């Protein structure tokens with residue numbers, strides 16, 4: 001998998017991290033994605049929520065020196081191989097770290113327009129969904145229909161197809177061997193200050209700000 005290597009939040013860069021894991025700064029100013037995401041929500045979401053996943057992942061692995069040589073990507077993709085005592089922490093906090101890293105990178109800041117998919121991703125969308133509008137409709141349906149906290153995902157499956165998944169909590173598609181391409185955070189912490197209960201409006205705003213150049217780069 002490949003990503004936007006200019007950003008410390010490129011998925012490859014974050015999945016290559018090992019203990020102790022670190023939280024890079026946001027790749028843009030907190031207000032850069034307004035009005036879709038207000039600056040206060042962006043700051044709290046990154047500085048407190050994402051930071052907590054990193055802190056708690058480090059706490060969980062502190063007493064597991066054999067895991068200190070294992071990358072975040074390996075921790076998630078091989079979850080069942082690790083000690084039972086830390087599997088839940090890896091799933092929740094390792095997933096949270098990887099998921100949010102991708103999410104920040106996927107949002108188009110400032111005047112940068114949310115470009116259309118290109119290359120392999122564009123071809124796969126045509127083959128598997130027909131149109132980008134159909135992808136967006138499926139992502140929105142999964143996002144709005146996700147009961148409680150979770151994410152709506154566009155993934156590449158193990159059989160090299162595109163699919164949309166609604167996954168609970170911080171479950172990463174990597175847990176099931178699927179490559180995340182687009183993720184929409186539908187935890188209330190992602191939208192409640194600005195949108196309150198209007199999750200569908202938030203999802204519409206995020207879909208309009210997806211940086212499809214970054215999503216396309218996930219497939220190389």
Ligand SMILES: [Fe+2]
Nearest residue numbers: 049185187190
């Ligand atoms: Fe979040």
